[in-house]
Amino acid sequence: MPVNHRLLLMARPEGMPGPEHFTADAEAARSPREGEVLLATVYLSIDPAMRSWMSEGTSYQQHIPLGEVMRGGGIARVLESRAEGFVAGDWVQARLGWQTHPTIHARYLQKLDLGLGTVEDWIGPLGLSAVTAYFGLRDIGGLRPNDRVLVSAAAGGVGQIAVQIARFEGCRVAGIAGGAAKCAFVAGELGADAVIDYKAEPNLSAAIGRACPDGVDVYFDNVGGATLDAALEHLRHGARVVLCGRISQTHAAEPYGIRNLGRLAAARGRMQGFLVFNYHDRYDEARTWLAARRRDGSLRQRLHVLEGLTQAPIGLGMLFRGENAGKLVVRVKAV
């Protein structure tokens, strides 16, 4: 039996998450029972929401009990199967946890359709971050051709797909990102019409005004707080604000008090949050759409790959310091 290396959550962070909140252990992987499969983890997705699962009472999901394997989704290869429909060598995605060799019931697995894209595509442009951008913009944002779209955290996992979807749909897109390199990526690789380096702008609202001179029909908000407030000042009539995430608020001592809600009312706009998991029944629709654009070469995705399971806690902290350049994943085992 292979050794299952695991990272267990041992402490609840007050601030930034990091290696000090985890401990590594190893045990023999468990043989699958009837209906289960033994897996070898290949990629783990590192997502901002994981930070909230580490703390009590701050998440839309149950917090992770101390001493348990850190929760997280990813892609794995089947090593041994006692489940109908799965054989050794199959590629699957599941909530694997931060461990190298989980044994999981087949009902929690989704087989990868490698006709749609490569294994790397499934963790990137066909993965949940991309699917989040798809439903957030189209269903919540009600995206229409010629909309003026603004996307924050535009160089990140969700943001870079949102920028491109808006562009493919014939919209004018502006992206907000931290630093010159990320802004160059958003404009050059992703094709945004305008970019805002919020770290270099003393007045974000004025910068949005320059980048979006005709205002904003759809604001795709990954950041919350002062960025959301600044974006509200530029809403056009009938604007839609998509509350995807609020990463700037994760470690805020006090929640930021939004001041510009009057602008939403004046614009007769609407603001709506969503969770991608509620679109579970429609993931195939998103992936088919994204895969078509991947196949014709138009959909780009930059993955930021960290090597080895022990990098996962370091990676989680990187998200909150803006140190990831693209969709952040950990490669647990070489493919």
Ligand SMILES: NC(=O)c1ccc[n+]([C@@H]2O[C@H](COP(=O)([O-])OP(=O)(O)OC[C@H]3O[C@@H](n4cnc5c(N)ncnc54)[C@H](OP(=O)(O)O)[C@@H]3O)[C@@H](O)[C@H]2O)c1
């Ligand atoms: N609603 C859903 O179902 C759903 C699903 C997935 C993700 N999300 C949300 O989508 C957002 C993006 O997630 P992701 O996985 O794609 O992460 P990501 O954008 O790849 O990485 C996070 C980025 O956020 C930016 N950031 C960090 N701290 C910030 C701060 N204080 N102020 C402004 N920007 C900050 C950084 O980019 P810069 O260097 O550009 O600042 C960082 O690289 C998150 O808020 C996440 O919670 C929501």
